[in-house]
Amino acid sequence: MFDLQGFHEAKDVADAVQALTANPNAEIISGGTDVLIRVREGKDAGKVLVSIKNIEEIKGVKLLDNGDLFIGAGTCFTHLTNDPLVQKHIPMLGEAVDTVGGPQIRNMGTIGGNICNGATSADSAAGMQVLNAIVCLTGPNGERRVPISEFYTGPGKTVREQNEVCTGFLIKKEDYEGFSGKYIKYGKRKAMEIATLGCAVMVKLDKEKKHIEEVRLGYGVAAPTPIRCPKAEESLKGAACTDTERIENYVNIALTEVRPRSSWRASKEFRLQVISELAKRALKEAIVLQGGQINA
Incomplete structure (x- = not known):
């Protein structure tokens, strides 16, 4: 069994931010392929989990009007690999996340979780580095954007605050075109x-x-x-x-x-x-x- 203090299903990003801010002991869960393992092992026991799993606005890949790509943080690895925009413009990233775990993990795990866990072994991390990805974070004070080169601060650590939600990643046209x-x-x-x-x-x-x-x-x-x-x-x-x-x-x-x-x-x-x-x-x-x- 999982030792949880509570569980909140966020209806949108603003709701998730509010829930995280109201409880400093709360943390985000999306696919759960890492978080639930930590809880089961007792490392995150007693936490309140705020689920962003069903927030549709942070899923999928979009080609913006200026040619930039936006990858929603809630996009699972399987969808990322098979997305037509990824296959056309940045197939390297799709191939990278296709090496994660097995099919079950790739169907649940998300690009946002893979990056925000801060693990140097994350299969998407090296690819996002060479794409000069920009991490989009939303918190109580609104949105801020952090270059991926400034996102990691140490093993398993990033600049994301406890009450911030990673909504996605921006890849500029000049960083993939050609x-x-x-x-x-x-x-x-x-x-x-x-x-x-x-x-x-x-x-x-x-x-x-x-x-x-x-x-x-x-x-x-x-x-x-x-x-x-x-x-x-x-x-x-x-x-x-x-x-x-x-x-x-x-x-x-x-x-x-x-x-x-x-x-x-x-x-x-x-x-x-x-x-x-x-x-x-x-x-x-x-x-x-x-x-x-x-x-x-």
């Missing part, structure tokens, strides 16, 4: 596995598809929080897609920007090896997806 992307998850098995390491790369090539105009490199489980590697990204600007020396240099620079640790899943030394390999592999696959040529 890019191709690839997410690679490393784990000990292919399904039902928490990432030992996750790597996301986005690339924009020139018109001739021979040189790199921009590259973004993001990781999960390579540091206490999901991260980007800006120095490695800068090192590849203008590089030929076939320039193996520049690519090796980019990998070496990335290794100076990560901070992996040893855990029961993998040693620090092993993670560094995977970090270098995935940086190279994801980059090459992203280049090929955009029609570029690489040295095999």
Whole structure:
């Protein structure tokens, strides 16, 4: 049985904010794939749960008039993977969340919960980093928007206040248009596995598809929080897609920007090896997806 003090089914975002504000011991539940586990283990025992599961306004993916994409925080992984707008504009993110757990988890778990839990192993986290996603939070004082690069403050910690509801994520048109992307998850098995390491790369090539105009490199489980590697990204600007020396240099620079640790899943030394390999592999696959040529 779950040790709960109370349960409130919010009818809309304002109602959820009001319920959270009225009770400092309250926390949000949506899909419940993480929250209920914590409650069952006694970590969140005695909490009041405020459910945002049935708030339709925070579900789905929308293409805004200015070309930006808005992903509702209550969108489950299965819907995200199969959404036509995601498949057309940001398939990398859909592929990333399709590696989460099994079908049951993907049918219940939401993108909002995956990001707001603050876990560096979240499969959506590296992809949202390279998409420069903006986190939309609504609280008693209205809405505020936080760049994903400023959202995480430590392992399992974010800037979201207890009485704020994450309503969704904004991805600007210039952050996805003209890019191709690839997410690679490393784990000990292919399904039902928490990432030992996750790597996301986005690339924009020139018109001739021979040189790199921009590259973004993001990781999960390579540091206490999901991260980007800006120095490695800068090192590849203008590089030929076939320039193996520049690519090796980019990998070496990335290794100076990560901070992996040893855990029961993998040693620090092993993670560094995977970090270098995935940086190279994801980059090459992203280049090929955009029609570029690489040295095999």
